[in-house]
Amino acid sequence: MLYSDISRTKNLRLIIKVHNMKRVFIYKKYERFWHWTQAFLVVFLAFTGFEVHGSFSFFGYESAVDLHNKAAWALIILTVFTIFWHFTTGEWRQYLPTTKNLKSQIEYYLTGIFRNAPHPVRKTILSKLNPLQRIVYFMLKVMLFPIMIITGLLYMFYRYQWQGEMKSLGIESIEPIALLHTVGAYLIIAFVVVHLYLITTGHTISSNLNAMITGWEELEDDEDDKKDIKENKKKE
Amino acid sequence: MKNSIIFFLSVVIPLVIITFVLRDSYKENTNLEELKTQYAALHISSVDHSQHKELQKEFKNAHEITETCISCHNKRGEELLSSPHFTWEREAYIEGRGITYIGKRNLLNNFCTGIFSNEPSCNRCHAGYGWADKDFDFTNQYNVDCLACHDNSGLYDKARGGSGYPTPGIDLKTIVQSVGKPKKENCGYCHFHGGGGNNVKHGDLELALLTAPRTVDVHMGVDGANLTCVDCHTAENHVMKGRYYGLSSENTNRATCEQCHTNTPHTVYKLNEHVAKIACQTCHIPRYAKVNATKMRWDWSTATKKTEGMPYEMLDSLGNPVYSSEKGDQQWAVNAIPDYLWFNGTADHHLLSDKIDFDNLPLKINTLFGSSRDKNSRIVPVKIHTGKQPYDSEYHTILQAKLWGPHPGVGALWLDFNWELALKTGMDYVGLPYSGKWDFVESQMFLPVNHMVSPSSEALTCTDCHTRNNSRLQSIEGIYIPGKSYNATIDNLGKLLIIFSFIGALSHALFRYISYKKLKANN
Numbered sequence: 001m002l003y004s005d006i007s008r009t010k011n012l013r014l015i016i017k018v019h020n021m022k023r024v025f026i027y028k029k030y031e032r033f034w035h036w037t038q039a040f041l042v043v044f045l046a047f048t049g050f051e052v053h054g055s056f057s058f059f060g061y062e063s064a065v066d067l068h069n070k071a072a073w074a075l076i077i078l079t080v081f082t083i084f085w086h087f088t089t090g091e092w093r094q095y096l097p098t099t100k101n102l103k104s105q106i107e108y109y110l111t112g113i114f115r116n117a118p119h120p121v122r123k124t125i126l127s128k129l130n131p132l133q134r135i136v137y138f139m140l141k142v143m144l145f146p147i148m149i150i151t152g153l154l155y156m157f158y159r160y161q162w163q164g165e166m167k168s169l170g171i172e173s174i175e176p177i178a179l180l181h182t183v184g185a186y187l188i189i190a191f192v193v194v195h196l197y198l199i200t201t202g203h204t205i206s207s208n209l210n211a212m213i214t215g216w217e218e219l220e221d222d223e224d225d226k227k228d229i230k231e232n233k234k235k236e
Numbered sequence: 237m238k239n240s241i242i243f244f245l246s247v248v249i250p251l252v253i254i255t256f257v258l259r260d261s262y263k264e265n266t267n268l269e270e271l272k273t274q275y276a277a278l279h280i281s282s283v284d285h286s287q288h289k290e291l292q293k294e295f296k297n298a299h300e301i302t303e304t305c306i307s308c309h310n311k312r313g314e315e316l317l318s319s320p321h322f323t324w325e326r327e328a329y330i331e332g333r334g335i336t337y338i339g340k341r342n343l344l345n346n347f348c349t350g351i352f353s354n355e356p357s358c359n360r361c362h363a364g365y366g367w368a369d370k371d372f373d374f375t376n377q378y379n380v381d382c383l384a385c386h387d388n389s390g391l392y393d394k395a396r397g398g399s400g401y402p403t404p405g406i407d408l409k410t411i412v413q414s415v416g417k418p419k420k421e422n423c424g425y426c427h428f429h430g431g432g433g434n435n436v437k438h439g440d441l442e443l444a445l446l447t448a449p450r451t452v453d454v455h456m457g458v459d460g461a462n463l464t465c466v467d468c469h470t471a472e473n474h475v476m477k478g479r480y481y482g483l484s485s486e487n488t489n490r491a492t493c494e495q496c497h498t499n500t501p502h503t504v505y506k507l508n509e510h511v512a513k514i515a516c517q518t519c520h521i522p523r524y525a526k527v528n529a530t531k532m533r534w535d536w537s538t539a540t541k542k543t544e545g546m547p548y549e550m551l552d553s554l555g556n557p558v559y560s561s562e563k564g565d566q567q568w569a570v571n572a573i574p575d576y577l578w579f580n581g582t583a584d585h586h587l588l589s590d591k592i593d594f595d596n597l598p599l600k601i602n603t604l605f606g607s608s609r610d611k612n613s614r615i616v617p618v619k620i621h622t623g624k625q626p627y628d629s630e631y632h633t634i635l636q637a638k639l640w641g642p643h644p645g646v647g648a649l650w651l652d653f654n655w656e657l658a659l660k661t662g663m664d665y666v667g668l669p670y671s672g673k674w675d676f677v678e679s680q681m682f683l684p685v686n687h688m689v690s691p692s693s694e695a696l697t698c699t700d701c702h703t704r705n706n707s708r709l710q711s712i713e714g715i716y717i718p719g720k721s722y723n724a725t726i727d728n729l730g731k732l733l734i735i736f737s738f739i740g741a742l743s744h745a746l747f748r749y750i751s752y753k754k755l756k757a758n759n
Contacts, residue, residue, distance in 0.1 A: 033248075054704045054719035061698040061719060065506065074255050081251070109744075114751035159509040164500055166508060172609070175716035179723050186730030190737040197741035201748075 024219045026125055026211055031091070034082045035212055041075045042188060049185055072152050079145065094129055097138045102131040113201060122220050140191065144184055151181040271496055275461055279417055286413035295408050298365045298401055299378045304412075306377060313377030315474040321363040322380055328485035330584050331605065339483050343585050346601050346623030346679040347431040347534060350588070350636050353665035356399045357640035361426035368399040370665075382415070385422050389414035394425075397642060420446055420456065423465040431531060437482075439530030439572065439619045440521070440687035452526045454691045468495070479581075481684055482602055487581025487612070491686075493517070513715060515616040517686055518576060518708075519696040524619065524685045529556050529568035535624040537676035539564035540653040547653060562639075562650040564624075574617030574685050576709055578606035588668055592632045598622065598678035599634075608714025615712055617685040625679055626659055630671035634679075638662040 027035070048071065051057060051064035059067060086092040104120040109132075112120070121130040129137060155178065158171040171177070202208035203218060211217035285291055290308070295301050306313040316322045325339035344350040351358040359367040364379045366372060373379060381400060383392045392411045393403040402408065424446065431437030435444075450457025455468070469478045469491045478491035493501075493516040500508045501516075510519075524530070540561060542548070547561030556568040584603040586592075592599050601623075606613035626635040638661040641648025647661030655674065663670035701709045702719030709717060 052702075052718055054702070054722065057699075061702050065698070070255065074251065077251055077254050114747055116752070116755050159512055161500060161505055161508050164498070166500060166511060168512065173716060175721070178716050178718060178721075179726055182723070182726055183730065186726070186733055189730075190733045193734060193737040193741060197745065200745070 021218045021220060023216050024125060025215050026123070026128060026217045026219065027215045028089075029215065030085055032212060032215055034078065034085070037078055038075065038082075041071050041078065042192065044071050045075065046185060046189055046192075049181075053182060053185075069156065072149075072156075076149060079149070094127065095134060095138045095141060097135045098131050100131060102135070105130050105132045109201070119203075123217070124219065136191070144187055144191075147180060148184045148188070151177045151184065155181060267496075267498065272461065275463055275467060281416050285415050288413075291409075291412050293409070295412065298381065298383075298408075301408065301412055302365075302378045302380050302382055305382045305415075312382075312474065313380055316363070316380040317375065317377055319363075319474040319476075321385075321474070321476065323374060324362065326484065326486075330485045331582065333584060336485070338485070338585060338587070342588070343483055344588055344601065344634055344636065345482055346621060346625050346681050347437055347531070348639060349536075349625055349634075352588075352636045353638040353662045354640040356397045356642070359400050360394045360396060360398060361429070362400045365400050383411055384425065385418045386415040387411050387422060388416040388419060390421055392425075397640065418464070418466050420464050423469075427465075435525060435528045436531045437621075438480075438683060438687075439569075440524040440685050442525075442528050442530075444527035445687070448527060450691055451694070453688050455689060456687075481583045481604060482681060483585075485583050485585065490581060493520075493689075513614055515579075515614040517617050517684070517689070518615050519700075520689050520692070521574065521617055521685050521687075522690055522694060522696050522700075523571050523573055524617075524688050525570050525572045526688055527570075529554055529570040530572065530619065531556075531566055531621065532569045532572070532619075533565075533567035533622045534563065535565040535676075536626060537564060537624045539649065540655060542653065561653060572619070573708075575620050576615050576617055576712055577604060577682070578608060578610070578613040578712070578714075579604045579616045579618075579684065580606040580610050580612040580614075582606075586634065588634055588636060588666060590633065592627060592634065592677060594632070598680045601679050601681045604682045604684070608712075615709065615715075619683040619685055621681045621683060623679045623681070624676045626655065626674050627677045628669075628671050629673045629675040631669055633668070634677075635659050635670065635674055636662040636666050638665065 045068060048059065048064045048068035051059060051061070052068055058064070101121045108117065108120045111117075119130070121127075123130070154169070154171065155174060158169050158174055158177070160167055160169075199208045200206075202211075207217060288308075290304050295304070302313070320326055320339060323339065324341040325337055328336055328338065330336055340351065342350075342352075348354070348358070355372075356368050363381045363384050364372075365381055366379060381394075383402070384394065389407075389411050391407055391414075393406055395401055395403040424441070424443065427438070428434055428442050428445070429436070430441070435442030445453055445456050448457060450460030455461055455463045456465075466476075469476045471477065475489070477489055477495075479486075479489070497516070499511050502508050538559070541559075542561055549557050549560040552558050552568065554568070554570065557563070557566055558568070559565050582605045584605065586599060586601050586603075604616075604618070626637060627633060628635055637649050637655070637658040638647050639649045639658065641651050644651040646652075647654070647657045649655065649658035652658070659670070659674050660672070696708065699719070701707050701717060704720060704722075707717070707720045709720065715721075
């Protein structure tokens, strides 16, 4: 199937390259495990967290606190493993933010997508994320997650028990910690909402979801990529 | 397949193991078993006083008994002379006031208001004999009453209006031969009856504690540890551990839960963290006055009314007086929920010579110091007793009325029912200026609740405090309580953000659907 077949519209402003589609193994096993475990933990933490916040009652306060703490530890451990994985596989490079094509990516979501224009940035194994994803995920990784984990750990350990005695980290009030943790929670939920929707904006409505489940996705042919890279190098 | 196994072994299993290892470790760190063993041991007296030759006689008067006690316990009399049970006064440093010498001897309250001019009646509860007026000799060790605390026969009784002397006709010989370590009954004789009747003043100290089960008081319950008062309120040289902040001011020599239970008494880690800001009593005394009612309000302004020329009394369905001509209107509570406030163990007191601050009514008879920012403060449960009591409307000081008298005609309110006269007589006795103009002022007293500790199964649970509405700590400020506290701006902005995310996604989806339909139609 060709992209160009379905993209023949009147107001086409973008130059469309014609590529062959090919089934590609894009998300490795660990990556998918990490993604879905993290997804579950984040949703679970949000749910139990807002019960602790007093927004509703479901598990009961004591259980909610307990479950929230345990899920937090699971997420921290998962994060440690995943950081290791990112560095050993070099996958961390995927998240280096870039402004290249950022504008066209935003334009795509604002206009192009309604015209069924093709994605301005192609998804490849070497570059799975579009520039917008790169920035957002980068901020998640260096800002939001660290803030949540640090405030969460302070929340747990601003007072702690050591050898039968209560010790304190010398924090006068947990209010700023708690409030920052709450702000982070709202931002993450907003992210999840938008993220869930943007899943449907792939090649087909379910192709992104299927890829994250099976690991396989229909992408534009890798061979073409390599040619492109060579051509670009020549131009430069 | 091989990959999945390696993946499972290397990632999932360690994750699961580490999660379990890092779980709260439920290490038993309480010493309850040791305490139970320690306090289960019966106290065996090393002395049988009934065999002492010195005690085989009829005593002519009370002072002679004390003299006999001191003839063996020859330093104890001196000890008593400097013990608050005898002096009714302590030296205390009070923030903003300096060194003071205050106590039951000279402080006022909003129950019977104070002892001045009422000594023969009030001082029935003094650990001494003969304190009838200002001339009492606090330096004479033979004025000490040993029996009030050390009678073990249960026969000892001090006379009504008798300035602390025993009731005439009681079997002093048997009583003297019974002496030993104080029992609940000894302490309760006075401390259960503060305010002029059972449980009137404290709300957590009353006669029921002599017979109540552990659901009422886990420590003193007769079917439980059956502790006596002095098990916790230990004494050194006759100075007892423990503070009543209607009189005390300093954070020293207090009887605390921690002296037995340590400050990490819970097996659940998270609960031990609470200890820094929450007093044990806050969770473990969910209610006080569990058996008999305690007085919550005393409005003196309605006293002296008569019906058909006679003083009268009205009782509620539980038998508590809600009105009496002697005392005015009164309110009672049973199974009461405490109020909560920050307290660091120091307190100030309104003195008879202090001016009333009319910008800050009700007048605080005692002020418990503490705030969320103070490291020594914890949230404690208190009984707040409100009152309406006489004051000098020109000099703005609290007035001391003469309430009790041996017979009508000496100005006593309870016999002559004349405020004018009672205040004049009282203030003449006190010796402080009195303009002769009087009115009534709203007052408050703050009484920390420390007894009637419930079994742990009845302690407060998380959501008694960690809840948006109706939190026990609803009025507590300056501390972030998860589940109760929140920042409205953050919550509102956060909710808006999520709503806008939804709206954004939905409208984007809708546009996509419409344009998809259009494109399809065009093709």
